[in-house]
Amino acid sequence: MQSPKRAALLGASGYTGADLLRLGVRHPGLKFVALTANTHAGKPMASVYPHLGWAGLPDLVANEDVDFSDIDVVFCGLPHGASQKLVAEIIEQNPSVRVIDMGADFRFRNAADYGPVYGADHIAPQLQDVAAYGLTEHNRESIKEARIIACPGCYPTAALLALLPLVKAGAISTDDMIIDAKSGVTGAGRAPKQNTLMAEAGESVTPYGVGVHRHAPEIEQEIGLAAGVKVAVNFTPHLIPMSRGELVTAHVKLGNAANADAVRDVLKSAYADEPFIQIAEKGAIPSTGHVRGSNYCLINVFDDRIPGRVIVIAAIDNLVKGSAGQAIQNFNVAFGFDEATAIEALPLFP
Amino acid sequence: MQSPKRAALLGASGYTGADLLRLGVRHPGLKFVALTANTHAGKPMASVYPHLGWAGLPDLVANEDVDFSDIDVVFCGLPHGASQKLVAEIIEQNPSVRVIDMGADFRFRNAADYGPVYGADHIAPQLQDVAAYGLTEHNRESIKEARIIACPGCYPTAALLALLPLVKAGAISTDDMIIDAKSGVTGAGRAPKQNTLMAEAGESVTPYGVGVHRHAPEIEQEIGLAAGVKVAVNFTPHLIPMSRGELVTAHVKLGNAANADAVRDVLKSAYADEPFIQIAEKGAIPSTGHVRGSNYCLINVFDDRIPGRVIVIAAIDNLVKGSAGQAIQNFNVAFGFDEATAIEALPLFP
Amino acid sequence: MQSPKRAALLGASGYTGADLLRLGVRHPGLKFVALTANTHAGKPMASVYPHLGWAGLPDLVANEDVDFSDIDVVFCGLPHGASQKLVAEIIEQNPSVRVIDMGADFRFRNAADYGPVYGADHIAPQLQDVAAYGLTEHNRESIKEARIIACPGCYPTAALLALLPLVKAGAISTDDMIIDAKSGVTGAGRAPKQNTLMAEAGESVTPYGVGVHRHAPEIEQEIGLAAGVKVAVNFTPHLIPMSRGELVTAHVKLGNAANADAVRDVLKSAYADEPFIQIAEKGAIPSTGHVRGSNYCLINVFDDRIPGRVIVIAAIDNLVKGSAGQAIQNFNVAFGFDEATAIEALPLFP
Amino acid sequence: MQSPKRAALLGASGYTGADLLRLGVRHPGLKFVALTANTHAGKPMASVYPHLGWAGLPDLVANEDVDFSDIDVVFCGLPHGASQKLVAEIIEQNPSVRVIDMGADFRFRNAADYGPVYGADHIAPQLQDVAAYGLTEHNRESIKEARIIACPGCYPTAALLALLPLVKAGAISTDDMIIDAKSGVTGAGRAPKQNTLMAEAGESVTPYGVGVHRHAPEIEQEIGLAAGVKVAVNFTPHLIPMSRGELVTAHVKLGNAANADAVRDVLKSAYADEPFIQIAEKGAIPSTGHVRGSNYCLINVFDDRIPGRVIVIAAIDNLVKGSAGQAIQNFNVAFGFDEATAIEALPLFP
Incomplete structure (x- = not known):
């Protein structure tokens, strides 16, 4: 060595x-x-x-x-x-x-x-x-x-790991991407702020930066680059009463993939040799608890009740x-x- | 009396x-x-x-x-x-x-x-x-x-309080309604289950019932009744590490309303005389912490980065x-x- | 009225x-x-x-x-x-x-x-x-x-409600009183401080003010006044990852009472007509969760493994x-x- | 290898x-x-x-x-x-x-x-x-x-690491040892139980096994063996709203050591070459957060307000x-x- x-x-x-x-x-x-x-x-x-x-x-x-x-x-x-x-x-x-x-x-x-x-x-x-x-x-x-x-950024990491291979493959559309995200309080840093006091952030869920968070343009940059078009995404983060962990729930329209199974297959192929990315088995739901403190990313895909849509969920530890x-x-x-x-x-x- | x-x-x-x-x-x-x-x-x-x-x-x-x-x-x-x-x-x-x-x-x-x-x-x-x-x-x-x-149901209560007046007024479309929801663990009841143990639910955010939760048809029933059409909604609940509280983040398309301000005005009118419903001032973000233990519901509306869409957020205490x-x-x-x-x-x- | x-x-x-x-x-x-x-x-x-x-x-x-x-x-x-x-x-x-x-x-x-x-x-x-x-x-x-x-103070309230009637009755000794206390983070106030950030206080238990907390002299004043002697008490507070609630676990020596049952009886008599104080039934363990958000105080007494000692436990909501x-x-x-x-x-x- | x-x-x-x-x-x-x-x-x-x-x-x-x-x-x-x-x-x-x-x-x-x-x-x-x-x-x-x-057991590990060298050296007395302990919920295991549901254990601190916990005789065995006498200890565990972590706050009488500094020195000597035990600097307070997920143990000693007593505090991760x-x-x-x-x-x- x-x-x-x-x-x-x-x-x-x-x-x-x-x-x-x-x-x-x-x-x-x-x-x-x-x-x-x-x-x-x-x-x-x-x-x-x-x-x-x-x-x-x-x-x-x-x-x-x-x-x-x-x-x-x-x-x-x-x-x-x-x-x-x-x-x-x-x-x-x-x-x-x-x-x-x-x-x-x-x-x-x-x-x-x-x-x-x-x-x-x-x-x-x-x-x-x-x-x-x-x-x-x-x-x-x-x-x-x-x-x-x-x-x-932490959110772009989770969102892009989940979505980039799908955009590249055309499996999903870049129209109307809704990225509803959830993060623990460490994302806000160690400088004391009122909204991340335990008494304020504890026992509550609170959206923040709705429509204006700085990670949205970063996500759009990479999605746009992969798609070859300029895109606008909905990115809506929420502060969750936990220290670590980040979950991205992406509500997206299907492209050339028929359904969640097909979308999952695209991800499985794309990440087949990656040591840190795991595409969960059908039905298994990613939780931030399953990646806490680690460099791993857990992803799965679910059919939506609305025809022509799927839900792609990715969990990471925001600090790792x-x-x-x-x-x-x-x-x-x-x-x-x-x-x-x-x-x-x-x-x-x- | x-x-x-x-x-x-x-x-x-x-x-x-x-x-x-x-x-x-x-x-x-x-x-x-x-x-x-x-x-x-x-x-x-x-x-x-x-x-x-x-x-x-x-x-x-x-x-x-x-x-x-x-x-x-x-x-x-x-x-x-x-x-x-x-x-x-x-x-x-x-x-x-x-x-x-x-x-x-x-x-x-x-x-x-x-x-x-x-x-x-x-x-x-x-x-x-x-x-x-x-x-x-x-x-x-x-x-x-x-x-x-x-x-x-608890989720339908929050979702319908936020969306029904908007559907009735035509302010939003009933197409493509994405209802991303978050709830504390009391929603799962007092019978001991592994997934609501503190060691499992704590310090984690976990989706559940993705695409198949029983509250979705109930929401669709009431939205559909108000709109006069059959609707399908995306309803994606998440388990949050807190006891009480429920947040609905509804990502919806505009109907006859121009933007978030107009949508907020529809809600303000609809609920002007309601003692338990408050439409927050522009920019103020509802948190479940603001309604904990109470019968109140706090709602606000935000512009989306995607043109033609808004984000409607409602917070309630799921048990109250x-x-x-x-x-x-x-x-x-x-x-x-x-x-x-x-x-x-x-x-x-x- | x-x-x-x-x-x-x-x-x-x-x-x-x-x-x-x-x-x-x-x-x-x-x-x-x-x-x-x-x-x-x-x-x-x-x-x-x-x-x-x-x-x-x-x-x-x-x-x-x-x-x-x-x-x-x-x-x-x-x-x-x-x-x-x-x-x-x-x-x-x-x-x-x-x-x-x-x-x-x-x-x-x-x-x-x-x-x-x-x-x-x-x-x-x-x-x-x-x-x-x-x-x-x-x-x-x-x-x-x-x-x-x-x-x-919040700690003196809990400690004195538990101990004052016992000192007055001579049921316990004022020697060697060990008051091990636990509080939620609201006791530290709303001003942002690093140690009450959720990322720091969450998922941890941390003693503080060990041997030097300002509530100790206040407790000593009232115990001393009741006993007619100057007393020194051990008072050791701990920060608990919760918003509200305060528990006092007092490890004390018996005075003229024979055991925990006798001590409990003294408390039951003393507080028989008090609307906000409840002496729990034998064996029932007070939890701060049982008084959250309320003006109530729940107390019980337990025999110690060390002969001649009992454990008196009181729970209150520190803010109420x-x-x-x-x-x-x-x-x-x-x-x-x-x-x-x-x-x-x-x-x-x- | x-x-x-x-x-x-x-x-x-x-x-x-x-x-x-x-x-x-x-x-x-x-x-x-x-x-x-x-x-x-x-x-x-x-x-x-x-x-x-x-x-x-x-x-x-x-x-x-x-x-x-x-x-x-x-x-x-x-x-x-x-x-x-x-x-x-x-x-x-x-x-x-x-x-x-x-x-x-x-x-x-x-x-x-x-x-x-x-x-x-x-x-x-x-x-x-x-x-x-x-x-x-x-x-x-x-x-x-x-x-x-x-x-x-997890509690004996923390208690004995803190106290055994002191007992062996005669630095503290084996009379009247009060061991007030705090643990996260993983100590109760993964089998679903009502009291470890997040809705019950969250936002609360609750004593349990007061006077009767099975780890007390185990602690007494090892303390007694080191001291050469039969001992009885007060052992009072509390359930803390966190997953991992265990804190022992031992309120003990001095033996041949003059004060907390002398007691700390005994521990420093005893553990000088131990990779996993750290005696903190004077005034630094051990927290379970400082050892989470690890095999380390952090210990410190504090003077008590009651003359002739000290407070020895040890933090470990109960599962590690x-x-x-x-x-x-x-x-x-x-x-x-x-x-x-x-x-x-x-x-x-x-």
Whole structure:
């Protein structure tokens, strides 16, 4: 086995950063030499995340205290907007470093699409040329070569894993796609907010971002690219009283497939060799509990009562397959490790 | 005020029965003289439901030990199938008793529709003539006169409150109605089942009954009646890790209304004088937490990214407005009490 | 019935304030004419608490915008420290107004005890002379007369209801009292904090304030007063992944009582006529779920494996009997209403 | 590395069985060749536990269909009582097989103690001679040699890890030990029961087995053995609304240690070289969330307000360190593998 890659993690105090460490510290090909969290600089990791106290990690430092010339790979867990400037500097000043970004800044293939969605123009649009959209199962070739790997949003990951093969095959129509989604509260991050307090989010289900969520244009980009047409999708997320887990319930019209069985067959073919994607047996219903804490994705298809429609359901863990796990999967692809290294753990159930 | 009505509750050991007691014991026009629960006959209520220990209720008895000639109103919380035979006997042998059924047995206006959905022919189809569909806000006149009031299912209650006025007004189309629904675990009842164990239902979101749930035909019946056409709807319920609460996210096509604002206006008009229905202000998102434990229903409408579509969202408490609360509301209508009596308590938040 | 008392609520945006309104708006003897929340001044209540949208409440204003000369009773839900100054002004400038404080500022009978516990000297110690400690069942006479009623902390309410009659009767010893307590997250308030985020507090049990919680000296004050000696108690609270509810598990040594049965009998006698306190039957285990949302308190006693010891367990809802409900109960006592008015609703279970 | 041991798992449909597979299938020294679950015999594992669908496991069979002559190690996840007979047969008929029992049948060093606690005499008392009590950190030498390794109960594991070194050192007294414990619902198993339904256990904290729980005598056995005297402990467990996790809050009297710092030092010394036990820094509070899904144990010590007492708090995952993880740790010790193999994954937080 090759010697471990020297890694920096930017934004180690967020949930995706912490989950990357949870998984990554057991990766024989990864050595974390710098962890940043500007507001916690100087602290031991165990004081910010006691569950990482067993990991023997370096103390947190500020972003500006990292010597990136000594780094092979930068994992970036910074909020959107924050990573653009820093990543641009790192990429330009360190010719051999590669960046795996778990944030939103490099997900739009056309950087001009970024501003309208995220409220400010992209400041490093030129980097989009060296960036790959990191939906592993669908973009391995570009991931292998890219300087920047932009990991998809959690919702796009689940939605696209479920729908992309169907769109590519023409099995479903791109008209009138209704993507009703449900997520645990970790998707909202660790910064204290009233709506993710246990007293508010607990024992309730609450839609949010109805019609305006930022993951909708990202889904539309990839569906549109696969279909060769511009598409608009309904994307309606709901906050669920649980920590982890994401479920996409896609209500779609049939294309050239006759029914749910035919649609399921298309997915089974498309993912036959994929270690992390499982198409469930007919009738078995995916639950987020079946993938908790893991990099796996469970999908199934059901007939609708409305003729000509099917319901495609996909479950992932938003922090793992939807973020940190997929980031490691992409690292494995990009650096030539076995793709399942460090993310092969089975789901934690119950 | 008139003297209290003498009431029997059949099936007092189920969640809907218990919630009916929670509310009903504070009703000045109700006196519970018989509570049945065959498997618990002989026990004090406090041993089955400690939270009712303060209520001074009679001990549980078997159904056959109730003297119905002495009763004004029978609330029925029995499982579907079980109530038909018993209600038929009660109705036929006691000319003045009226029945408010929280179960499914009298919800189909045409008793022939019952068999295919519930798996056995209806044994008292003749009673359908004296039964009213108890969606209070839409059927007050028939509820006032009926011998049997069939309270709607919990999902139909939420879905129909949100959609019926829009269908009646032509504001939305009846084509392609996608009703994605979410419910707490009390909807599954108190009988121990593996899938509603906390270890299984907790920290997970799981669809169920996809395409085959029994509430779909009930919704179709009422939508179809209002529209004057036969309709098929997509109805996709999900089990949410919470006890109470039900959210309906209806993805529908516009009819003669131009957009979400126009649809909201139709609802505001329709429900202007209703004490229990609130159409939220533009942008305010209904949550089940906002109606927990109460008889209220909160509704709002949002524009979809797909042109020509809107998203109508309604939140109720499945055990109250979706069952026991609506039963009391119907009792109030049927027996001439102020409609809000005993169900005017505000929601329990958090 | 007397005409409604005109009430102001200070701190209407906190959980205790909101719960006071939930209950109080249905009180025929209470009319809320002013609600304050400085950071939300000008907003309708429904925008801060959608579940109160049905209550027809006045909009929020700043504290300084209230005309207290027009008020009969002030309910105070401000944080400790904040209420002292304001309450002093109100009391001194408005001779007939009475204050029911749900905060901590007037709970110490000797104001000199306040500083060491709350970190700043009390600025209105003279008011302690007109204040009563508002543990309703044990202090009715002083509550009837007091200008200020200092409602006990939530933990002291549960602990004292369980232990005070036993200490008074000598049934248990005051040596070595171990009070292991468990609370839902609403006890921490609505201000966003990392440790009460659902992702942090959910699916976990976490002790807090071990050995240093501010409710310990309050418990010691009242136990000591009843026993006539200075006492020190072990008080160890735990944060439980639920919104509401508080359980006190008191591990205590027997005094003159022989065993758990004898201890239970002392409690049964002491609370025989109390509408809100129930001593459970032998063997029945109190759960917070049995009192959720209500003003009730459920207590039972168990033999310990260690000879000479018993375990006394009490369950309350921290926001109701532990705060807003007890405040209304005290209002009823102080203003001559039936003591159960507006707080007689049964617990919400499940 | 030695070739993989051939393993059978009896009781693969329970939670501890499933968690043993979750961890064990990634163990390079373990090959599961037989999984039993009599009521599910014939089914694929994925139909009973969808989260294990990725594991490539054999289908379930009945106990009697296993050829134990072909097995190196039997993991037993059967209920107490059920394993005695089967284990006796296996041990007697297969001279080289070793058994790691996660159930209660071989935990009492004197088999005569079994009957009074579990309600039936032990039918294979002679096997107690070849059994070791599998509290790994305290019994490695006997575990290495034993035919049967009796993994401790989940509560005894947490309590003994926290208290045994202190008792051995005389740092604390064995008089008056109050062990107030809290557990998630998985401790109650997967068989549907009313009290572990989400609607019942959710949003509530409920004591159970007060004074009579079967883990108390087991704790007393080991404490007594270490102290050289017979002891009685208070053991009071509570059901917490979470799936996994167990917290022991032990309220104990000081022995020869002066205070919490001194007690903490004793633990730090005792566990200095232990990979799975961490004594937290002064003031850091253990939470079950910090060990979820992992084999780790986090302990800390706090001064009590009552002079001469301290509070020792330990957190584990009841299914891992409290059962399946410790079973694998014992397997590693018994068969000469690195002790952390397959159980080194960090906790899943949040």
